[in-house]
Amino acid sequence: MPDFPAHASPAFTPAASPRARPKGHDRTVSDLRLTREGEKGVVGVPAPPLVSPAYTPPRTPDVGVGHDGEPAVDDRAELGPKTKAQFLDELPEVTCEVRARIPTTTGTEMWLHLYHNNADEKEHLAIVFGPNIRSKSLDRQRPGESERERMIRGAYVGTLYPGRTSSRRVEEIKKEAGFGGTLPASSPASSEELSMQASEGSETTYPPSLGPPLVRIHSECYTGETVWSARCDCGEQLDEAARLMSLPWPTPSTTPGSDTPNSHSHSLPFDPTPVPSCGGVIIYLRQEGRGIGLLSKLKAYNLQDLGHDTMEANLLLRHPGDARSYGLATSMLLDLGLGGENGIKLLTNNPEKVRAVEGPNQEIRVVERVPMIPLAWKTGGLEGVRGPEVERYLATKIEKFKHMFSG
Numbered sequence: 001m002p003d004f005p006a007h008a009s010p011a012f013t014p015a016a017s018p019r020a021r022p023k024g025h026d027r028t029v030s031d032l033r034l035t036r037e038g039e040k041g042v043v044g045v046p047a048p049p050l051v052s053p054a055y056t057p058p059r060t061p062d063v064g065v066g067h068d069g070e071p072a073v074d075d076r077a078e079l080g081p082k083t084k085a086q087f088l089d090e091l092p093e094v095t096c097e098v099r100a101r102i103p104t105t106t107g108t109e110m111w112l113h114l115y116h117n118n119a120d121e122k123e124h125l126a127i128v129f130g131p132n133i134r135s136k137s138l139d140r141q142r143p144g145e146s147e148r149e150r151m152i153r154g155a156y157v158g159t160l161y162p163g164r165t166s167s168r169r170v171e172e173i174k175k176e177a178g179f180g181g182t183l184p185a186s187s188p189a190s191s192e193e194l195s196m197q198a199s200e201g202s203e204t205t206y207p208p209s210l211g212p213p214l215v216r217i218h219s220e221c222y223t224g225e226t227v228w229s230a231r232c233d234c235g236e237q238l239d240e241a242a243r244l245m246s247l248p249w250p251t252p253s254t255t256p257g258s259d260t261p262n263s264h265s266h267s268l269p270f271d272p273t274p275v276p277s278c279g280g281v282i283i284y285l286r287q288e289g290r291g292i293g294l295l296s297k298l299k300a301y302n303l304q305d306l307g308h309d310t311m312e313a314n315l316l317l318r319h320p321g322d323a324r325s326y327g328l329a330t331s332m333l334l335d336l337g338l339g340g341e342n343g344i345k346l347l348t349n350n351p352e353k354v355r356a357v358e359g360p361n362q363e364i365r366v367v368e369r370v371p372m373i374p375l376a377w378k379t380g381g382l383e384g385v386r387g388p389e390v391e392r393y394l395a396t397k398i399e400k401f402k403h404m405f406s407g
């Protein structure tokens with residue numbers, strides 16, 4: 001058994017452990033067979049039992065958003081450890097303004113969706129893997145819009161290629177093949193097209209036959225994602241979520257849409273056809289520093305170097321321990337067709353996030369929480385973020401924010 005830190009949850013099981021677990025208990029990522037090489041992916045895994053967070057954080061006094069001043073240490077006691085996510089009475093309105101295909105350095109292709117909303121001025125993002133998730137607000141026809149304008153904002157089906165004139169790939173194929181009416185059964189109509197048709201007539205676009213999609217709600221962390229900080233595991237979590245959502249589809253021959261991607265590019269000297277993935281979505285919220293912003297987070301780092309933990313540092317700066325809310329994530333997931341009975345599998349250790357994303361009226365159902373075990377713990381320190389800072393950070397997440405590093 002690899003050495004993992006004393007503050008790791010006792011229920012945490014290393015990825016390679018041969019220890020048998022009772023059915024339905026101690027589920028880890030490895031239970032979902034989501035390992036690095038040659039794995040089959042999450043599709044086809046039986047629907048897990050409903051996982052609702054048993055933990056409810058203690059009631060704490062409300063704290064106004066901080067001013068970045070430097071209060072006396074004693075103020076901390078008055079402020080209290082507000083770790084609870086903010087709950088909104090009403091969901092914000094969101095609109096997907098643009099979507100673009102992003103070929104990635106790992107070879108997987110993803111679709112970056114940029115959202116505007118009526119709650120803040122920020123550009124929140126949905127990073128979509130696989131062909132089965134489409135935005136309803138993106139597909140909505142805008143008054144007076146041309147086909148070219150639709151394609152420029154990403155409201156097309158299939159793939160763009162030089163000279164394409166229609167935003168709907170199926171219509172394009174019909175025209176090319178000289179069909180006026182129904183397409184023959186053998187036509188390469190993509191699941192994306194079917195999803196799009198479904199989104200016009202119903203609330204849920206994600207095909208229930210595929211099981212609940214994997215979802216991660218990720219909060220922006222400039223330090224961990226861009227400048228290689230080893231104070232937290234945020235960059236690693238983002239990479240891991242993308243990796244899980246990029247795992248190859250179990251049976252490529254039956255993958256809906258597997259015959260469509262980049263079929264217009266086959267004359268290129270290399271074959272850029274992306275491997276169809278299991279799919280999923282990372283909702284990337286611009287809530288830097290658990291919602292306190294980068295300026296305050298950097299001050300909090302200095303306080304941490306002066307001996308305070310990540311929660312105390314926030315409180316000393318007159319911020320809540322956690323200033324985030326998740327209503328935007330709920331609205332974006334609904335826009336992506338992930339509401340309804342089928343539910344989602346949420347990649348997180350944060351019990352508050354599970355509860356908050358479900359929305360004021362359970363608009364989203366979290367049917368499984370998939371824990372995110374730090375890579376360093378899983379590999380006995382061979383991979384992942386290491387060092388005293390991240391260990392202290394993770395210890396505080398467990399002790400004070402009550403994060404759960406087991407299923």
Ligand SMILES: Nc1nc2c(ncn2[C@@H]2O[C@H](COP(=O)(O)OP(=O)(O)OP(=O)(O)O)[C@@H](O)[C@H]2O)c(=O)[nH]1
Nearest residue numbers: 219220221232287288289290297300310348349350
């Ligand atoms: N204020 C503050 N924010 C931090 C610090 N380290 C990371 N963050 C921010 O914390 C957020 C990520 O929160 P985490 O507590 O790591 O994880 P979580 O999102 O609550 O839970 P998981 O879903 O399990 O990852 C990002 O917005 C980071 O910018 C820190 O020391 N202080």
